Amino acid sequence: MARTVLNHSDISRALTRISHEILESNRGSADLVILGIPTRGTVLARRIAEIIQRIEPDAPVQLAGSLDVTMYRDDLSRTRTRTPSPTDVPVGIDGKTVVLVDDVLFSGRTIRAAFDALNDLGRARAVRLAVLVDRGHRDFPIRADFVGKNLPSATSERINVHLSEIDGAEFVSIEGGEE
Amino acid sequence: MAESYLIRGASLADGTTSDILLDGGIIAEVGTGLSAAGARVVDADGLIALPGLVDLHTHLREPGYEQSETILTGTRAAAAGGFTAVFAMANTAPVADTAGVVEQELALGDAAGYATVQPIGAVTVGLQGERLAELGAMARSRANVRVFSDDGFCVSDALLMRRALEYVKAFDGVIAQHAQDPRLTQGAQMNEGALSGELGLAGWPAVAEEAIIARDVLLAEHVGSRLHICHVSTAGSVDVIRWAKARGIQVTAEVTPHHLLLTEDLISGYDARFKVNPPLRRREDVEAVRAALADGTIDIVATDHAPHPSESKECEWDAAANGMVGLESALSVVHASVVENGLLDWTDVSRVLSQTPARIGRIRGHGEAIAVGAAPEIVLYDPSASRSWGTADLAGRSVNSPYLGRTLPGRVVATFHHGYATVLDGAVLETAEIAAAAREARA
Amino acid sequence: MRHLLSTRDLSRDEAIELLDIAEDMADVQLREVKKLPTLRGRTVVNLFFEDSTRTKVSFEAAAKRLSADVISFSAKGSSVSKGESLKDTAQTLAAIGADAVVIRHGSSGAPLVLAQSGWIDAGVLNAGDGTHEHPTQALLDAFTLRRRIHGSASRGRGLDGVRVTIVGDILHSRVARSNVWLLSTLGAEVNLVAPPTLLPVDLANWPVSVGYDLDDAIDAQPDAVMMLRIQLERMHAAFFPNSREYSRAWGLDDERFARLRADSIVMHPGPMNRGLEISSRAADSPQSSVLEQVANGVSVRMAALYLLLSGEKGE
Numbered sequence: 001m002a003r004t005v006l007n008h009s010d011i012s013r014a015l016t017r018i019s020h021e022i023l024e025s026n027r028g029s030a031d032l033v034i035l036g037i038p039t040r041g042t043v044l045a046r047r048i049a050e051i052i053q054r055i056e057p058d059a060p061v062q063l064a065g066s067l068d069v070t071m072y073r074d075d076l077s078r079t080r081t082r083t084p085s086p087t088d089v090p091v092g093i094d095g096k097t098v099v100l101v102d103d104v105l106f107s108g109r110t111i112r113a114a115f116d117a118l119n120d121l122g123r124a125r126a127v128r129l130a131v132l133v134d135r136g137h138r139d140f141p142i143r144a145d146f147v148g149k150n151l152p153s154a155t156s157e158r159i160n161v162h163l164s165e166i167d168g169a170e171f172v173s174i175e176g177g178e179e
Numbered sequence: 180m181a182e183s184y185l186i187r188g189a190s191l192a193d194g195t196t197s198d199i200l201l202d203g204g205i206i207a208e209v210g211t212g213l214s215a216a217g218a219r220v221v222d223a224d225g226l227i228a229l230p231g232l233v234d235l236h237t238h239l240r241e242p243g244y245e246q247s248e249t250i251l252t253g254t255r256a257a258a259a260g261g262f263t264a265v266f267a268m269a270n271t272a273p274v275a276d277t278a279g280v281v282e283q284e285l286a287l288g289d290a291a292g293y294a295t296v297q298p299i300g301a302v303t304v305g306l307q308g309e310r311l312a313e314l315g316a317m318a319r320s321r322a323n324v325r326v327f328s329d330d331g332f333c334v335s336d337a338l339l340m341r342r343a344l345e346y347v348k349a350f351d352g353v354i355a356q357h358a359q360d361p362r363l364t365q366g367a368q369m370n371e372g373a374l375s376g377e378l379g380l381a382g383w384p385a386v387a388e389e390a391i392i393a394r395d396v397l398l399a400e401h402v403g404s405r406l407h408i409c410h411v412s413t414a415g416s417v418d419v420i421r422w423a424k425a426r427g428i429q430v431t432a433e434v435t436p437h438h439l440l441l442t443e444d445l446i447s448g449y450d451a452r453f454k455v456n457p458p459l460r461r462r463e464d465v466e467a468v469r470a471a472l473a474d475g476t477i478d479i480v481a482t483d484h485a486p487h488p489s490e491s492k493e494c495e496w497d498a499a500a501n502g503m504v505g506l507e508s509a510l511s512v513v514h515a516s517v518v519e520n521g522l523l524d525w526t527d528v529s530r531v532l533s534q535t536p537a538r539i540g541r542i543r544g545h546g547e548a549i550a551v552g553a554a555p556e557i558v559l560y561d562p563s564a565s566r567s568w569g570t571a572d573l574a575g576r577s578v579n580s581p582y583l584g585r586t587l588p589g590r591v592v593a594t595f596h597h598g599y600a601t602v603l604d605g606a607v608l609e610t611a612e613i614a615a616a617a618r619e620a621r622a
Numbered sequence: 623m624r625h626l627l628s629t630r631d632l633s634r635d636e637a638i639e640l641l642d643i644a645e646d647m648a649d650v651q652l653r654e655v656k657k658l659p660t661l662r663g664r665t666v667v668n669l670f671f672e673d674s675t676r677t678k679v680s681f682e683a684a685a686k687r688l689s690a691d692v693i694s695f696s697a698k699g700s701s702v703s704k705g706e707s708l709k710d711t712a713q714t715l716a717a718i719g720a721d722a723v724v725i726r727h728g729s730s731g732a733p734l735v736l737a738q739s740g741w742i743d744a745g746v747l748n749a750g751d752g753t754h755e756h757p758t759q760a761l762l763d764a765f766t767l768r769r770r771i772h773g774s775a776s777r778g779r780g781l782d783g784v785r786v787t788i789v790g791d792i793l794h795s796r797v798a799r800s801n802v803w804l805l806s807t808l809g810a811e812v813n814l815v816a817p818p819t820l821l822p823v824d825l826a827n828w829p830v831s832v833g834y835d836l837d838d839a840i841d842a843q844p845d846a847v848m849m850l851r852i853q854l855e856r857m858h859a860a861f862f863p864n865s866r867e868y869s870r871a872w873g874l875d876d877e878r879f880a881r882l883r884a885d886s887i888v889m890h891p892g893p894m895n896r897g898l899e900i901s902s903r904a905a906d907s908p909q910s911s912v913l914e915q916v917a918n919g920v921s922v923r924m925a926a927l928y929l930l931l932s933g934e935k936g937e
């Protein structure tokens with residue numbers, strides 16, 4: 001039984017708030033690169049970049065990109081084969097502030113892999129993390145700088161993020177739990 | 180005092196039911212309601228009694244390749260398959276190309292006692308295809324050799340083949356040709372056709388068999404000799420032999436059980452158990468050799484039982500040895516391939532697996548119809564049985580059977596050789612017991 | 623993917639997925655840091671029963687750029703080439719703890735025998751078996767063609783409608799077999815041109831057209847011409863009279879090369895016999911993809927190793 005926890009406008013408000021918080025903490029949009037982790041992180045990164053460009057019309061044109069972490073994961077033979085997505089970094093990251101964007105923050109393994117992937121691309125000045133949902137249960141000492149919604153959950157529950165570009169609908173739901 | 184056996188209620192090949200009494204080294208009585216006095220009774224209800232099977236083409240490997248098979252283990256396999264006589268091919272080490280070697284094989288067979296071992300002599304010295312072996316000496320030896328073959332190799336030199344065919348007329352011999360043009364089959368790995376091209380395996384074209392058969396039937400006609408063709412495997416070979424027989428040429432031919440049942444597509448997984456020479460062929464070829472066996476163009480079934488140690492088969496295809504064991508499974512494979520579909524009845528089976536091979540090989544005391552006074556060589560077969568083949572069903576030293584894991588009909592329940600049982604209740608009897616029975620039978 | 627034994631087993635989706643991953647790998651090859659940590663702690667054994675420096679080096683580079691431990695086992699010339707069985711070698715590798723075995727063997731089917739044997743649990747990658755298949759060569763050829771034709775828009779695409787002519791010793795060529803299956807799976811039209819002696823006797827099941835005349839094939843203006851290496855030993859077995867006659871009839875000489883469209887791609891799996899099956903002008907022209915093929919080989923083999931070693935066993 002799935003229960004909707006964020007609807008279309010909740011998501012939209014969360015992303016607007018995150019965009020403002022990013023600009024505030026970076027003191028503007030200079031030297032900013034926003035990299036989404038495929039697949040839904042990439043969509044969210046693009047949306048955040050658009051919001052930032054609306055707020056600051058002189059923000060860099062090439063603000064958003066995509067960072068695939070498949071080849072940096074540590075669970076290669078524990079799950080089914082993952083097909084990597086292209087990595088598309090619009091500009092060099094040396095000296096930049098990179099904001100990583102993902103849809104759900106859970107164990108932290110994906111983000112750990114992203115640090116390694118980022119490291120092989122260059123030396124960022126700082127790395128920040130933005131997520132739409134933080135559901136807890138971390139395996140690594142990782143925390144998000146910008147969070148759309150904290151959603152305490154049981155490990156047996158599933159969080160499903162639906163975004164219109166990919167799923168044709170826009171909401172976040174939670175399901176399962178009672179076993 | 181040798182034991183006598185009363186086989187109770189067996190079905191004969193003609194469909195009648197009868198008791199059969201084996202006593203005094205012959206079939207003493209055939210009829211219904213025979214007295215069991217003093218005889219051991221074998222219940223043959225539902226079993227078919229056939230004359231003991233005769234294999235014109237067996238590789239026993241001794242002397243020289245005892246890690247694969249010996250005369251003892253090979254004749255155990257023969258008995259398990261219902262055979263009471265096997266013709267032992269000459270490609271041993273040393274080659275059976277002298278009277279000494281063939282007499283040794285004969286003696287080892289007699290001592291083992293599971294079946295008559297009739298040696299085949301090599302056509303050429305050392306199977307080298309260069310000079311004739313001492314064909315006359317082997318014919319006049321105690322082994323009484325009448326079949327000569329370089330099997331494994333083709334007697335490809337036309338002049339040598341002509342001379343061999345002519346020479347053995349002196350003692351009513353026959354040349355059994357392994358028909359394979361050596362130049363056309365250099366490095367050959369499987370039947371040449373669509374599949375060989377896809378699998379990237381060097382092709383063994385049908386014409387390499389057919390061209391040699393065509394040449395040899397014409398040579399046999401020219402010199403008025405008997406010719407036997409080993410393991411016919413192609414539809415084209417059948418056509419050539421059919422033509423030769425219509426012309427009155429004295430040619431006989433054999434087909435193996437595996438060429439009656441199996442096709443080349445089994446090779447797709449490169450499983451070397453299916454590597455054999457001549458190779459497994461197309462479905463059309465299997466249909467043609469079945470029809471030829473039914474209409475008499477092909478005279479007999481012979482196993483080409485070819486044992487190999489596991490390391491010769493557990494390897495890449497090119498490196499694997501050619502050959503399959505076949506004695507134990509022959510009757511079941513014939514049953515599955517040509518009896519179940521009605522091409523042959525059980526009278527035909529006794530013809531192609533007993534009477535005619537004995538006649539071609541000029542062997543006495545085998546291949547006689549079950550009747551009073553005939554040699555006490557009998558197999559009892561349960562046609563209603565069915566089994567999934569496993570290594571436990573093999574009685575020789577090697578397990579390179581293509582049928583492992585496959586379900587085949589029928590089961591040999593008992594085999595009688597020289598009047599004593601070599602197989603009872605489906606189990607091969609103990610070596611010592613059989614050797615003792617054989618001594619007693621000879622005495 | 624449990625094993626990669628032949629291109630014939632690959633579906634269109636699987637083939638495109640592999641080529642797409644190879645695109646990602648090719649992107650990595652453009653970075654300053656060319657190495658990925660993906661296969662850290664995994665052991666890849668290169669088991670080469672036949673000499674092939676080029677293929678072996680390519681697989682070594684691929685495995686190392688994915689951070690795998692690489693053990694190269696050159697069987698040729700050692701006890702392995704004659705005598706020691708595939709089974710013994712496989713069991714030795716299993717004892718060493720190989721996760722993947724890249725095998726080059728002179729016998730057709732040897733990789734399949736190894737994969738099915740139960741002697742070793744590792745994934746098996748066919749690096750060329752006898753005259754059967756050479757799947758990674760075909761994949762790198764397809765990758766090269768796709769990049770030439772679709773450029774940066776290659777991802778997700780096949781080779782639909784692309785006309786490829788393969789010329790030479792089809793009978794003995796594992797490269798040709800793997801390309802025939804893969805290119806046609808990807809939608810290409812494959813035409814084979816060879817002397818009749820160097821074609822399998824029955825091609826009814828092959829998704830190809832066949833001709834004997836190279837000039838006709840050139841005049842048909844194919845999108846790509848793939849020249850196969852001709853082994854001179856073949857003339858001793860009467861497959862063709864001599865190299866001069868072969869070259870005149872089936873070589874891509876300057877004159878034939880000049881008749882190709884300016885954007886026709888000239889391919890060769892290497893090593894080339896210059897002046898025999900291909901002229902230097904053709905081989906060194908901008909139309910030639912010979913060096914790209916080599917470079918792309920590493921990316922394609924990285925993708926193959928990734929697919930072989932990721933996912934749960936048996937997937």
Ligand SMILES: [Zn+2]
Binds near residue numbers: 330331332357409456
């Ligand atoms: Zn033979």
